[in-house]
Amino acid sequence: MLEAISQFMSDLPLLSLLIISLPVGAALIWIVPNARHARTIALITALVDLVIAFMVLMKFDPANPGYQLTEKTEWIPTLNIHYSLGIDGISVLFLPLTILLFIGVMAASWNQVRHMTRLFYSLMLLLESTTIGVFCALDTILFFLFWELALIPLFFLISLWGIGADRRFAAVKYTLFMLIGGVPLLFGFILLAFTQATGSGVEFFNHLNFDYTSLVTSNIAPDVQVAVFFLLLLGFAIKTPVFPLHTWLPVVAMEGPVAVMALVTGLKLGAYGLIRFVVPLSPDAALQFHWLLAGLGVFGILYGALVAMRQTNLRKMLAFSSMSHVGLVILGIASFTINGIQGAVFQLLNFIIVSGGLFLMVSFLHARVGTTDIIGLGGIARTMPLLTAGFFVFGIASMGIPGTNGFPAEFLIIASALKQHTGAGLAALVGVILTAGYFLNIYRQAFLGPVTSNIVATAIDLRKREIAIIIIFGIYIFITGFHPNFILDITRTASESWLAHVVHP
Numbered sequence: 001m002l003e004a005i006s007q008f009m010s011d012l013p014l015l016s017l018l019i020i021s022l023p024v025g026a027a028l029i030w031i032v033p034n035a036r037h038a039r040t041i042a043l044i045t046a047l048v049d050l051v052i053a054f055m056v057l058m059k060f061d062p063a064n065p066g067y068q069l070t071e072k073t074e075w076i077p078t079l080n081i082h083y084s085l086g087i088d089g090i091s092v093l094f095l096p097l098t099i100l101l102f103i104g105v106m107a108a109s110w111n112q113v114r115h116m117t118r119l120f121y122s123l124m125l126l127l128e129s130t131t132i133g134v135f136c137a138l139d140t141i142l143f144f145l146f147w148e149l150a151l152i153p154l155f156f157l158i159s160l161w162g163i164g165a166d167r168r169f170a171a172v173k174y175t176l177f178m179l180i181g182g183v184p185l186l187f188g189f190i191l192l193a194f195t196q197a198t199g200s201g202v203e204f205f206n207h208l209n210f211d212y213t214s215l216v217t218s219n220i221a222p223d224v225q226v227a228v229f230f231l232l233l234l235g236f237a238i239k240t241p242v243f244p245l246h247t248w249l250p251v252v253a254m255e256g257p258v259a260v261m262a263l264v265t266g267l268k269l270g271a272y273g274l275i276r277f278v279v280p281l282s283p284d285a286a287l288q289f290h291w292l293l294a295g296l297g298v299f300g301i302l303y304g305a306l307v308a309m310r311q312t313n314l315r316k317m318l319a320f321s322s323m324s325h326v327g328l329v330i331l332g333i334a335s336f337t338i339n340g341i342q343g344a345v346f347q348l349l350n351f352i353i354v355s356g357g358l359f360l361m362v363s364f365l366h367a368r369v370g371t372t373d374i375i376g377l378g379g380i381a382r383t384m385p386l387l388t389a390g391f392f393v394f395g396i397a398s399m400g401i402p403g404t405n406g407f408p409a410e411f412l413i414i415a416s417a418l419k420q421h422t423g424a425g426l427a428a429l430v431g432v433i434l435t436a437g438y439f440l441n442i443y444r445q446a447f448l449g450p451v452t453s454n455i456v457a458t459a460i461d462l463r464k465r466e467i468a469i470i471i472i473f474g475i476y477i478f479i480t481g482f483h484p485n486f487i488l489d490i491t492r493t494a495s496e497s498w499l500a501h502v503v504h505p
């Protein structure tokens with residue numbers, strides 16, 4: 001009996017369960033008569049998904065450089081498009097951490113969302129499903145489907161539950177930017193598929209190749225690689241975002257729901273796309289234009305940090321701070337070393353907890369005092385010491401202080417950058433110093449000093465639910481800060497395989 005159960009569990013399509021269970025939970029929200037149960041159903045669904053994600057992690061073999069737990073079924077046979085899923089050492093950790101962030105956002109929205117709760121939590125589950133799909137898809141068209149479907153729930157989340165007067169404008173601007181970015185992505189994937197096809201007529205379409213695992217091992221002509229490199233780079237750069245394609249970010253940060261912004265800034269899907277698609281699908285072109293990647297990284301680091309220093313609003317500061325930190329990720333990719341790529345993946349994982357956690361803290365603050373402008377804050381430490389301490393913990397992790405998870409990630413990236421692009425590495429060090437400058441300055445003004453607002457003076461500190469979120473996120477920050485091999489051991493083999501494919505001996 002136990003053997004039968006064990007065999008059944010081993011045969012479960014866990015990745016499909018991760019993706020499908022969430023829409024099922026969204027449907028259940030509308031079936032249950034009482035709308036007040038929507039948030040409970042959504043949270044339970046996400047917790048079940050977290051359990052499945054840990055099952056995936058337990059079954060994953062870090063020593064295997066290939067894709068594991070793969071699933072493949074014909075989807076559109078006439079175009080040779082498949083429903084194909086799989087994970088490797090680069091993508092596997094994104095699954096539980098992404099789900100954990102969604103759980104945090106749901107918990108943060110528990111008492112903040114008071115109208116259309118069914119629709120809000122349904123959209124959250126659908127967004128979570130498409131995000132998981134992005135990390136698991138091994139067919140380029142399937143990936144593109146998940147990528148584009150994520151726009152629908154985000155559009156409604158921003159436009160219906162945004163806190164700014166121009167929230168609908170922000171939702172439209174974000175959606176248009178992402179749709180524009182999707183055009184070069186689709187063209188890049190189609191170009192790759194067409195270059196791999198043979199024959200003519202119907203036979204030609206039957207031999208189109210959208211399979212990611214075979215595309216990365218195919219011999220692609222240099223001129224095609226250059227075209228694919230720039231098409232995919234443009235598409236993912238908009239989502240990352242990279243200057244000057246970032247103008248949607250501060251608008252959405254100020255107008256959208258604060259808790260939902262934790263997802264937008266914490267889940268850097270554009271930077272993940274650079275690692276997963278841009279470089280492996282056009283390796284020779286990526287090496288040829290490594291200076292461009294390094295330049296985009298450096299400019300993002302310095303521009304984001306300098307603009308963040310001028311902000312007087314916590315949300316805008318965090319938005320530009322995330323832009324600065326993602327510049328480090330791009331710089332790590334551009335180094336084409338094992339330290340650089342592992343540091344880049346590590347930093348992307350950190351974004352989920354640290355950047356997402358900072359926005360969650362700001363959402364807690366906004367729910368209490370109704371503003372995130374410095375002029376309306378000050379003295380928060382006197383009335384809300386737990387919130388103040390939590391924000392500081394996430395802040396020092398963002399600064400890369402030793403002992404936090406930010407330190408090993410930034411150290412790996414900067415060390416590799418100094419070796420491969422010395423000037424860029426020095427610029428990254430300057431960016432780290434600027435990060436400490438703008439964070440400590442705005443922290444001093446917002447959280448320390450005398451209480452200047454009656455609302456702040458009467459505000460209550462964090463509730464038990466909110467404290468639990470901070471503790472769980474904080475445990476990850478310090479465990480991976482003091483024991484980074486927990487992350488590096490899982491990502492090492494896949495990163496070495498990634499590097500071997502890109503940098504030919």
